[in-house]
Amino acid sequence: MYRYDEFDHRFVTERVAEFRSQIDRRLAGALTEEEFKPLRLMNGLYLQLHAYMLRVAIPYGTLSGLQMRMLAEIAQRWDRGYGHFTTRQNIQFNWPKLKDVPDMLDALASVEMHAIQTSGNCIRNTTSDPLAGVAVDEIEDPRVTAEVIRQWSSLHPEFTFLGRKFKIAVTGAEEDRAAIAVHDIGLQIVKNVAGETGYRVLAGGGQGRTPMIAKELRAFLPKADLLPYLTAALRVYNLHGRRDNKFKARIKILVHELGIEEYARQVEAEFAAMDKAAVAAPTDEVARIAAYFAPPKLPDQPAEPEAYTRMLRTDPGFAAWVGQNTHAHRVSGYRAATVSLKPVGGVPGDATAEQMRVMADLAETHSADEMRITHEQNVVLPHIALGDLYTVYRGLRAVGLDAPNRGLVTDIIACPGLDYCALATARSIPVAQAISNRFASTERQAEIGPLSIKISGCINACGHHHVAHIGILGLDKAGVESYQITLGGEPAMGPAIGERTGPGFSYDDVPGAVETIVETYLGLRESPRETFLQAFRRVGMEPFKEALYAAA
Amino acid sequence: MLLLDHTGEIANRWTEVAEEAALPDGPVILPLSRIAEAEGRPETGVHLPNTADPRPLPPHFPHLALISVAFPSFADGRGFSIARCLREIGYTGRLRASGPVIADQFGYLLECGFDEVWLPESVAKRQPAADWLDRLGAVSLSYQRGREGRASILDRRRAASGR
Numbered sequence: 159m160y161r162y163d164e165f166d167h168r169f170v171t172e173r174v175a176e177f178r179s180q181i182d183r184r185l186a187g188a189l190t191e192e193e194f195k196p197l198r199l200m201n202g203l204y205l206q207l208h209a210y211m212l213r214v215a216i217p218y219g220t221l222s223g224l225q226m227r228m229l230a231e232i233a234q235r236w237d238r239g240y241g242h243f244t245t246r247q248n249i250q251f252n253w254p255k256l257k258d259v260p261d262m263l264d265a266l267a268s269v270e271m272h273a274i275q276t277s278g279n280c281i282r283n284t285t286s287d288p289l290a291g292v293a294v295d296e297i298e299d300p301r302v303t304a305e306v307i308r309q310w311s312s313l314h315p316e317f318t319f320l321g322r323k324f325k326i327a328v329t330g331a332e333e334d335r336a337a338i339a340v341h342d343i344g345l346q347i348v349k350n351v352a353g354e355t356g357y358r359v360l361a362g363g364g365q366g367r368t369p370m371i372a373k374e375l376r377a378f379l380p381k382a383d384l385l386p387y388l389t390a391a392l393r394v395y396n397l398h399g400r401r402d403n404k405f406k407a408r409i410k411i412l413v414h415e416l417g418i419e420e421y422a423r424q425v426e427a428e429f430a431a432m433d434k435a436a437v438a439a440p441t442d443e444v445a446r447i448a449a450y451f452a453p454p455k456l457p458d459q460p461a462e463p464e465a466y467t468r469m470l471r472t473d474p475g476f477a478a479w480v481g482q483n484t485h486a487h488r489v490s491g492y493r494a495a496t497v498s499l500k501p502v503g504g505v506p507g508d509a510t511a512e513q514m515r516v517m518a519d520l521a522e523t524h525s526a527d528e529m530r531i532t533h534e535q536n537v538v539l540p541h542i543a544l545g546d547l548y549t550v551y552r553g554l555r556a557v558g559l560d561a562p563n564r565g566l567v568t569d570i571i572a573c574p575g576l577d578y579c580a581l582a583t584a585r586s587i588p589v590a591q592a593i594s595n596r597f598a599s600t601e602r603q604a605e606i607g608p609l610s611i612k613i614s615g616c617i618n619a620c621g622h623h624h625v626a627h628i629g630i631l632g633l634d635k636a637g638v639e640s641y642q643i644t645l646g647g648e649p650a651m652g653p654a655i656g657e658r659t660g661p662g663f664s665y666d667d668v669p670g671a672v673e674t675i676v677e678t679y680l681g682l683r684e685s686p687r688e689t690f691l692q693a694f695r696r697v698g699m700e701p702f703k704e705a706l707y708a709a710a
Numbered sequence: 711m712l713l714l715d716h717t718g719e720i721a722n723r724w725t726e727v728a729e730e731a732a733l734p735d736g737p738v739i740l741p742l743s744r745i746a747e748a749e750g751r752p753e754t755g756v757h758l759p760n761t762a763d764p765r766p767l768p769p770h771f772p773h774l775a776l777i778s779v780a781f782p783s784f785a786d787g788r789g790f791s792i793a794r795c796l797r798e799i800g801y802t803g804r805l806r807a808s809g810p811v812i813a814d815q816f817g818y819l820l821e822c823g824f825d826e827v828w829l830p831e832s833v834a835k836r837q838p839a840a841d842w843l844d845r846l847g848a849v850s851l852s853y854q855r856g857r858e859g860r861a862s863i864l865d866r867r868r869a870a871s872g873r
Contacts, residue, residue, distance in 0.1 A: 164870075165863040169851045176848040180814065188836050193812050196785055279785070309853040309863070315821035316794050319787025396791045431798065436855050443864050 159222055159528060160305050160450045162270045170267045173274060173313070177201045178260040200280055200318065202273030203259060207580050212251045212259060213276040214266060218286035218304040218328075219247030219531040221271075223522035226529060228269045230514035236262050241514070243499060243507045245571060245622055246325070247285050247531040248276055252578055274312055279320045281311035281392070285327045287335045288530040288538045291453055292494045294486050298347045298355055300330035302448045303384065306439050310385050317392050321399040322407035324392070325364075337533060337649035339363045339372045340625055342409045343391060350378045357384065361391060361421065362413030365619035369655045370410040373418040375425065381444075383429075386437045390429035394421065454526035456541055459491030463545040476551050478600060479562040484547070491544055497537040497554055498561040498569065502598045503591050506572045507535030509559075516557045520550050533622075534610075535571055536564065566603040567611060567676065568594045571622055575615025575632065576639075582615035584632025584639040585665070589613055592669045597676075606676055609690045612647075625649040627690050628675055629656040630668060639665045645675065645702055646694045657699055659706055671706060678705040712834035715826040716846065719839040722828070724755060724776065739778050748773040757808070760788040764795050771801050778828065781809030790822045797823035813837045813845040821852065 338344025363372025575586030623629030647656030755776030
């Protein structure tokens, strides 16, 4: 993991002091509310329906036991004993008091964390693959690139007052687990024909009210050109992105209106004219960062420890959890495990202070002191010896973190919705809970197979509903919640935006409608091996539409 | 109105000239449409709206002692990129940010290549020059390699490790 040096420490400490002064100057009237708002947003502080909300950055979703423990302490000391992990691999605290926020930031700084640029019209937390450094199909650990970008984008003098927020995602593997096609810029680490490592660069993806799949900006960018090229891409966006309408201000609209060819031409012209050496990260600096992400020294372990296979045989709950929630590891005798924050009927992404401490303990003892937050709002313990898996499972089970549902119908993504959010037009969390309860049976979930349900409580799409197999969007229709359902969205494996089924459903009818969709799929699939997405792509919308609306 | 640079408040010698107005004596800032009048006239500047493309300007640089870039709002950050662009294409004269920017942006403005800030009274009365100087030191380090001769964190790391 990356560790701060004296400069990183000083930077974050000074930034906290600056924010403290910004609060004081707001209270003294030197800053107007209009001026203060973007400054507090740039430091992760939102004003929500009932309280302030502090969003803390977890760079590329990686954190240590010590850091998780501090999140637990913050939850207990300054919040209501829990935190909410987000689709951008961050964590949100929903009930802080404004006066406490600088102290919370000091506490975070003491464990090398911050809330810089988790909101606002600037470059946000760079997200990445939760299986970075673990996955068998990886060319290079994407977190090195993500950390280079984190540093370069922190308080960037040119790009801190953009037209709108700007999100970058990086993947280093063949299978895209970072959803790079729905980001403002997506970077995929690739090798060219000469065998050199570089980036395939995508631009103009995004969700929100105008969902778009990103287009290819550059097929191959040499690694050394990363920061100059990003600077060129951002500069063209900063100068020419629309500022007349907040809802048309993301780069996806610029790329759409110019066309990717014209946008690329302008970026290349800017890039060609730039003094690249003045912008690029020096290779020795990149090497310094890369050293922090060297694979942990994992002791040799047997490939099939006897105790492990015995527990698999004799504890069906454990076997189900291993089958559904663990992942192949590049080192023999190890697996990575997803800790599901989606217990049946629970609030997706929430964890209590106690649960955070248990995960921290397990990570320290059994996972090389590392955890990852996933964009599905779960946690990954990346390096578990097979012989330790049962202990880990038991530890998780003791605090209700053992749901064997990763990627299944109850592994629901949901935004905070009308329970917290000032922008929401409908509730999300209770809808997720009702659906989860309806599909509570482990056997039934297994029978249904891989299926993503994602719920957003407004058109801004924080719940990623556009790229869900079953997407649910809560709207307000004349004072009544109404939910649109989309089918066939997918963030990565042939990225696609979901298609609307038809008229919306009332709050009470959503779980039934989802069940109808699932039953329709079970009835028409060619075999249990044909997933929901495959079946939908084969048969299209019609059978689902008929099942949903024929009776009406 | 308040004019300041990295040393604090300074006197404004420049007069902004409207589209149709006659040219007074002394230093003037012309609208972009009249940029040709700068040729052969001493102490002449030009005002750029933040929608203007700076790329065609280099032929005028020898005649321009000042370029003023408009910030219609502190939240509209196009001026930062325009400044960076002007410096990259070789403008070495005085560069002014003009509009209701705020003290918290002073460091960014200087890093992007501005020399001075021309503030309306609405901001100046709440954020006097002392506030601006105070803000400058708030975050003393930067990860980016800037223009003002300030060593970036990357360069300091190299120096510290003797690389």
